[in-house]
Amino acid sequence: MIGGRFLFLFYVLSVSWVGAASAWDSDLRLVLEVRDKIHREYVAKVDSLRVIDAGLDGLVTALDAGDNLYRSPSELGLEPRSLDDRAQVGLLAEALQEVQGQYLLSVSPDSLQRGVVRGMLSALDPHSNYLSAAEYVDMAETYRGDFEGIGIYFEVRRGRLLVIAPIVGSPSYGKLRAGDHIVEIEGVPTDGISTEEVIEKLRGPRGSPVRLGVSRQGRDALLDFVVRRERIKLKSLPYVFMLAGNTGYVRIVRFAETTAAELGRALAALRLQGMKRLLLDLRDNGGGLLQQAVEVADYFVDSGSLIVYTEGRGFDSRHEYRARRPFWGEGEPLPLVVLIDHGSASASEIVAGAVQDLDLGLVTGQTSFGKGLVQGQFPLRSNGGLLLLTVARYYTPLGRLIQRPYTDDIQAYIKAGVDDVDPNSIDSLRAGKEIFYTASSRAVYGGGGITPDVLLRVEEYSDFAIDLFSSGAIADFSGIWVGGRGDWPQDFAEYRTGYEVPEEGFADFAAFLRDEGWEVGAEDFAAHRDFLHRELKAGFARVLWGDEQYYRVRLDGDGEVEQSLGLFGEASALLARRTGTGY
Template sequence: MKNIKTRAVALALLILFLILAYVKLDISATSSNIFDQIQRFMWVLQSVKQFYVEDVDPKELVDGAINGMLEKLDPHSVYIPADKMQEITEEFEGEFEGIGIEFIIHNKYPTVIAPIVGTPSERLGLRPGDKIIKIEGKSTYGATEQEIVKKLRGPKGSKVTITIQRPGIEEPFEVTITRDTIPIYSITTYFMLDDETGYIKVGRFAKTTEEEFDRALRELDSKGMKRLILDLRWNTGGLLDQAVKMVDKFLPEGKRIVYTRGRIQEANEDYYSTYQTTHPKTPLIVLINHGSASASEIVAGAIQDWDRGLIVGETSFGKGLVQHQIMLKDGSALRITVARYFTPSGRLIQRSYKNGIIEYIQEGYDDIDPNANPDSTRKKPVFKTSKGRKVYGGGGITPDVIVKSFRPTRTTDVLIQNQIFFDYGSLFASTHKELAGNFNKFKNKFKIDESIINDFKSFITRKNIEINEDEFT
């Protein structure tokens, strides 16, 4: 009892200290009320520990209480346990230590989607479709993704031996891989769509995004790029400064890119373009959809408000809250919303979440856009761009040109769920090695003809998957 009381008091005092230190409250006016609520919380915690029918873990109770408290605020104020912080930090830092593969669990085994470029796995020749059946001699059958990650990652310079079952090769074989620092790329692909049109797909905004983006632009410029398609679909955001630096490539100096406003003065910031522009006049299209959120919405909103490019796709998710991270002594962290994002024209990016988190999430992926439907009664507020065009507020970025995402048929869904496309692609790649290693050669020479269609159908039949012939064609 004494231990739990000490832990509760310590936690309460820590939270109080952080609040007072960051928000600079008037202690004389508020401390009495805060201590009253803390005392009430302590009595509940002690009562549960003393009288509940089963023994309980005080840490689990406190974690639950913290989560419950933050849920009363907004969907993006969160508590992050210590065991999750490393994974999140690695994502934003842009690197981790391991062997360097992207994989999925397929038919109960970890299966390589692709080796990451420039990593030990690529250098040793791991391929898409390779099934990892053992790690250090122990079967991986039935292991979770988290369990596999834990076994494959480790300090740089350490070794791990895996057993591979490769499509087209009867006998499994072993590979010993020396772990290294593995980059987590923000830009998943970039290339020339034709002689003049560049394409860049940005998956997240992390510490290395600007560096990767600059490299992609330079390479596309060297190939004759005169216009650019920037794909931010399914980009859920990341680091604010990286989004600002991306917009900075396309705007002249002195243009406001985004601003934040909160209850405390420290949360109010204005971000402007600098002299770093590299492509101030390159024609630009930005692709967004319901999965584009936060930092990607900052980019799309600024480009739209300054009439710098065309926004195409679906209304973005509408996540426009600024979180301040407070690290706790046990390695866990609080992320507390301190401000809201606004586009240059004054549009609030954040959608309403007053009807609960479930409706908030569902509405974010809703196909119905009130501004695309003349009969909609749910109209959004209207703002003006720098050239006087109408743009819409009310949460998210409404595109200039609405293009609905591809909606797969039921047959396609079944094939995706059963990894049929992946399996066939892996088999095809292993038997058509002349197409590997040269994207331009593949783009120019590869054509899906009737023989490939028939071969694919036969492959589906061998997998005992039923398809709708009408949907297939």
């Protein structure tokens, strides 16, 4: 028993008595630093004992061997004992000593502290998080939008290192292609390699070489490439196209340091190509940097208008973010449709919420994720890690709270709002939600997430289709099919509009699946004819030209995009009657 609480360590084997670690005051530095930040900076006051109990739960969760558990007094039906600050720290130290002294295996104090920290944060909300020093570096790299390496999208599938696509403009572009199997790195076989090992071996200082042995369909001998690493730019806007009807299309996949600048260049380029209306695709964009969301929205908002505001713990904690550019920058305002789904979160919801509240455009798709908590970044002195701690909440210009309700059950939180919604009924999306009204008297809805103005039908994939995606069978077959043929159109535009997958292609794909152990019936192929044609054609395009062309072919069969293109009449009417009044 420790501090009126019970720590049970159930052993798989006999107890290993390791001497209790000394100087727990220094070994607790990470835990105490995080605990101090929680009490000083968190968006709301917290129950300190609840945080400690959650930390002890996290401690035993970090122990791999045996069924270990921690039980608080309330869970044991006992009267909770009041503990002051000093006693709470003593409780943590005592628990760590018990684990170090009695647990079956030797565990480093650092690992135990990380368990305690993650446990404490779980008592707060679903988005406060702790990153190790290495994870901190990875996150900074992601938001910076670049890294040093050879520039490929890859996947480790059944122990084989496969190239999904080279990044356009990277050292690998023009050498490697989709479907290639990298069998050696610096002469060492890659069989059984892990994703982490691939990253470690392929990334490195700019200008340094790496030798790759590559197996390619249609070539008997192993191909030998020496690729010199370079700084690889990760685009926030990897897909920028002109669609039918003078429609510009922009897909934003993240909000990183360069996102707004990329959007400015994309809009300028599309205007030069004759863009008269814009479809902004934010599906599956989980967010990113708040300031970048503000700067992206600023392209479509009147100067001075409120884009988003945050409120934290203090009475004077409201912070407003307003537009600085003229409406649509220097160009003519255009009809705008913003496409969202359940994967659109955080920064994506800031943009969609501003567009909707300010009558700037039509929001289509499905209700967004509902992530409206602002995480402050606190570098940790004790170990070089990073604390992402919720310090405020986002609100749309009309005052709608973006954040969905949540409990301690993270999995339930992730599923909430999806399982209880009828995807074919806009009424189910709006049921029970608070109503707000825009300047043009349009109703928009609170209650978490952004409810679309127009609900779109979602393509429901069958089990057969999902299995094809998850197995990588289409990508594998595409490399084989393209590698065995040379009669392909030289021009992608000709391929996109004119190529049809021949019957031989379908038959060979069916044979390929059977060789791989699939039970494929004629009825499966008949029922999935359109789906298979689109996916095979896109897979061939990725091998022949790259990822951008792969995506462009898939976009031609994207039902939500097609539905959104049919709604520009409403978007045009909205633009025409917009008052332009700021909030």
